[in-house]
Amino acid sequence: MGQNRRYGSDITDEAVHETATRPQPISLGKAELGDEPVKEADRPIAVSAWVRFPESPIRVRCTAIAWTSKAVRVEFTMKDGAVRRAWVWASAVERV
Template sequence: MAEGSQCATSEPRHTIESLGRRKELPAMGNPGSTLSAYRDMQSQARSILEAAKHGPLQSLTDRELDIREQPVTIYPRPATVRAWVRFGREAVRVDAKVMRSTPLAAGIEFRAGDQTFRCWVWGNAVSMPS
């Protein structure tokens, strides 16, 4: 190739500026995957709101949390997790953020539509997304 010529690629490239540095981004991937993620999020919101009709969001009690005896960690950058929560007798799995934790429990927050829900769940009801 002659000096100064550029190699053409089959994928268009995009760049962003971050802290004064340019970063090259790959071409847009499968737009269907973005749409699929959006549909999954909408489906989960519908499931949460439907479960909420079965009763109030359940949370661990102060006695179960034993806050006076157990240390509480508050996370400035909450991690995204999957967690089982219960509305009345109806259980549903949600994408949530861990806002705080004790050695045995996690204080989580999740959204459905324009509603934000917060509760404490046992640590084994929480897992990292795959």
């Protein structure tokens, strides 16, 4: 009978755990965004925004890449180089 073998993976358990535990921002959900049309930015706009993470909200320098009348989709780079995106309430965003 055959044997159950794992062949040639370069993904370690440590890499999987590190990826799974990286902080992820908490984005607004579809119900919160509603049915309003989304305006995509022609060019990203420099902003500062309060972004919620499970541990704590933080204020980040970021860019607005899309918006509705109530919410803004922001994009920012974490210290480790990971790019994150999240929908936040428009009142949490200021132009810089």
